[in-house]
Amino acid sequence: MDSILVTGNGPLHGRIPIAGAKNACLTLMPATLLSEEPLTLTNAPRLSDIKTMTALLQSLGAEVSALQDGQVLAMSSHDLTSHTAEYEIVRKMRASNLVLGPLLARFGQAVVSLPGGCAIGARPMDLHVEGLEALGAEIELKDGYLHAKAPNGLKGAVHEMRFASVGATENIVMAATLAKGATVLKNAAREPEIVDLVECLRKMGAQIQGEGSSTIEIQGVDRLHGATHQVVTDRIELGTYMLAPAICGGEVELLGGRMGLVGSFVEKLTAAGVDVEETEAGLKVSRRNGRVRSVDVVTEPFPGFPTDLQAQMMALMCTADGVSVLEERIFENRFMHAPELMRMGAQIEVHGGTATVTGVERLKGAPVMATDLRASVSLILAGLAAEGETVVSRVYHLDRGYEHVVRKLEGVGAKIERIKG
Numbered sequence: 001m002d003s004i005l006v007t008g009n010g011p012l013h014g015r016i017p018i019a020g021a022k023n024a025c026l027t028l029m030p031a032t033l034l035s036e037e038p039l040t041l042t043n044a045p046r047l048s049d050i051k052t053m054t055a056l057l058q059s060l061g062a063e064v065s066a067l068q069d070g071q072v073l074a075m076s077s078h079d080l081t082s083h084t085a086e087y088e089i090v091r092k093m094r095a096s097n098l099v100l101g102p103l104l105a106r107f108g109q110a111v112v113s114l115p116g117g118c119a120i121g122a123r124p125m126d127l128h129v130e131g132l133e134a135l136g137a138e139i140e141l142k143d144g145y146l147h148a149k150a151p152n153g154l155k156g157a158v159h160e161m162r163f164a165s166v167g168a169t170e171n172i173v174m175a176a177t178l179a180k181g182a183t184v185l186k187n188a189a190r191e192p193e194i195v196d197l198v199e200c201l202r203k204m205g206a207q208i209q210g211e212g213s214s215t216i217e218i219q220g221v222d223r224l225h226g227a228t229h230q231v232v233t234d235r236i237e238l239g240t241y242m243l244a245p246a247i248c249g250g251e252v253e254l255l256g257g258r259m260g261l262v263g264s265f266v267e268k269l270t271a272a273g274v275d276v277e278e279t280e281a282g283l284k285v286s287r288r289n290g291r292v293r294s295v296d297v298v299t300e301p302f303p304g305f306p307t308d309l310q311a312q313m314m315a316l317m318c319t320a321d322g323v324s325v326l327e328e329r330i331f332e333n334r335f336m337h338a339p340e341l342m343r344m345g346a347q348i349e350v351h352g353g354t355a356t357v358t359g360v361e362r363l364k365g366a367p368v369m370a371t372d373l374r375a376s377v378s379l380i381l382a383g384l385a386a387e388g389e390t391v392v393s394r395v396y397h398l399d400r401g402y403e404h405v406v407r408k409l410e411g412v413g414a415k416i417e418r419i420k421g
């Protein structure tokens with residue numbers, strides 16, 4: 001297994017291009033199942049999760065061609081040979097469950113493995129099932145698989161979700177595009193990836209309004225046609241790299257970044273003493289002198305502070321002047337980066353869903369282990385600012401969500417290299 005060697009090397013300067021959003025692409029790809037005509041995605045990120053989703057769609061009989069070095073995905077699901085998402089693939093990537101809604105809507109049947117456990121939490125699918133059953137689907141759990149059918153098609157309904165689940169919103173909205181009649185989805189998730197999905201579905205002929213708000217209304221249509229859609233910028237990659245000049249000092253411009261994607265995150269960075277400026281090309285982030293100030297963080301559904309940036313923000317708070325309290329309200333086990341940061345000299349106390357961080361002047365490089373996607377990049381950020389060398393192992397986690405990390409950080413002056421293992 002590869003590892004990444006990072007050596008603290010002072011302030012960073014330059015520009016980092018931000019790729020298309022992994023979490024938008026992972027819901028846009030299954031949307032191809034809703035139409036027999038081709039769907040083409042541009043600005044697709046080159047990540048292992050995208051390869052996994054590609055393999056899943058191909059296992060169903062869909063055609064997926066990765067063109068232009070993977071930045072364009074040309075897809076067609078004219079003739080499917082299977083409606084089953086196998087455990088082998090789903091257990092590797094939970095987002096595989098996003099084929100459930102589209103398969104049900106277009107073919108009236110789907111068999112999707114429950115994802116099973118994940119490092120950051122149990123991540124059940126009850127909210128997905130409740131929403132699809134509200135549209136008339138019959139779903140039963142057998143041998144670890146959800147067996148779903150809608151022999152007479154799906155029927156629009158008014159449904160309020162108990163929690164604003166991102167994935168459940170995506171599955172229900174995609175299914176409702178082909179249901180008979182109108183659907184009103186209440187307490188819907190408001191993430192930019194949902195907005196991007198709806199914009200793509202609308203290009204395919206879907207009739208939807210309210211995306212980005214808590215209530216999304218969908219008027220079912222008989223069929224959807226093909227489209228070409230550009231994947232929205234990845235707000236989590238954007239926020240991650242904004243923390244590099246914050247933790248190291250210097251000034252870095254994140255190309256493609258927009259304030260609207262990272263609103264509440266920018267509020268916290270500004271409160272910590274980091275300057276963020278929106279430019280023609282993106283977001284310019286700088287920290288002149290002196291340590292950042294500690295700030296408290298509570299993770300919430302969008303537009304609140306994103307849970308996917310909690311681990312990275314903790315790395316910054318480990319070097320802040322003062323004490324910060326980070327509360328993780330979305331997942332039940334998302335502090336696995338804390339013990340690894342403590343190996344670098346961080347002072348962190350974890351009690352249940354709350355981590356209290358007392359900032360130290362400087363972290364010390366050490367061998368550490370990535371435990372999940374966002375934890376892995378949190379350790380790299382810590383290593384960029386630490387004294388000496390940090391070796392982050394198990395970087396296959398990193399490859400799921402960040403393309404060309406070494407190249408992007410080297411480009412702004414970081415001392416970082418990938419070691420083949």
Ligand code: EPZ
Pocket residue numbers: 022023024026094095121122123124125126127128129163164165166167168307308330331332373374401
């Ligand atoms: C999406 O996961 C993202 N993944 C996650 O990003 C992100 O952390 C999460 O949304 C929250 O923003 C993709 O978009 C592919 P949820 P999702 O359904 O849809 C519970 C990353 O690092 N829940 O909003 O699975 C669940 O257990 C990944 O890129 C139920 O209880 O998130 C969790 O505690 C990690 N029942 C909470 O809701 C359900 O049926 C939020 O889950 C569904 C979810």
